[in-house]
Amino acid sequence: MSTRPIHEGGCLxxxxxxxxxxxPLLVAVCHCRNCQKQSGAPFSLVGAVADADxxxxxxxxVFVDHGESGAAVDRHFCPQCGSPIRxxxxxxxxxxxxxxxxxxxxxxxxxxxxxxxxxxxxxxxALAQQRFPRSNIEA
Ligand SMILES: [Zn+2]
Ligand SMILES: [Zn+2]
Numbered sequence: 562m563s564t565r566p567i568h569e570g571g572c573l574x575x576x577x578x579x580x581x582x583x584x585p586l587l588v589a590v591c592h593c594r595n596c597q598k599q600s601g602a603p604f605s606l607v608g609a610v611a612d613a614d615x616x617x618x619x620x621x622x623v624f625v626d627h628g629e630s631g632a633a634v635d636r637h638f639c640p641q642c643g644s645p646i647r648x649x650x651x652x653x654x655x656x657x658x659x660x661x662x663x664x665x666x667x668x669x670x671x672x673x674x675x676x677x678x679x680x681x682x683x684x685x686x687a688l689a690q691q692r693f694p695r696s697n698i699e700a
Contacts, residue, residue, distance in 0.1 A: 570664035572644035577619035579646065581610040581659065588661060588670040590688050591696075592681035595626055599636060599645050603682040606661040606672060607648070615657040621646055628652065629695070 565583035585608030596605035621637035628634050628650070635649040648658040661667055672689045675681070676696035 572639035572642050572646060574642035576641045577621055577639045577646055579617040582614045585610050585670060588672050590672045590675040591677055593677035594680050608659045608661045609656045610659055612655050612657050
């Protein structure tokens with residue numbers, strides 16, 4: 562194994578716990594309507610982690626969502642408390658898309674881009690320099 566730092570997180574009730582090694586490959590804000598619906602918040606902060614670097618304990622349930630392209634996005638959540646934990650997007654093989662708000666320390670990485678700004682709350686200031694009206698990444 563590597564000596565990269567391990568970052569841990571989990572759901573609201575504690576049934577699901579996870580960890581990943583090293584920094585996320587990408588941290589982004591997603592303003593898509595599906596993230597808004599799932600999170601109950603105006604946007605979702607997501608981090609891409611290599612599948613091989615991600616480990617999880619506890620059980621998740623999966624809602625099979627679909628992005629605009631029609632590609633499947635498996636949204637994993639805790640069946641006890643409902644916290645969204647991660648998304649597995651068919652369009653992003655090999656990557657686990659972690660819901661960064663569930664990290665024990667959620668403030669370590671600012672977002673480098675914003676996706677689906679077309680559906681961003683109009684009152685929200687820009688959070689990243691790169692802002693895309695839509696995205697080919699759906700998570
Ligand atoms: Zn839970
Ligand atoms: Zn989204």
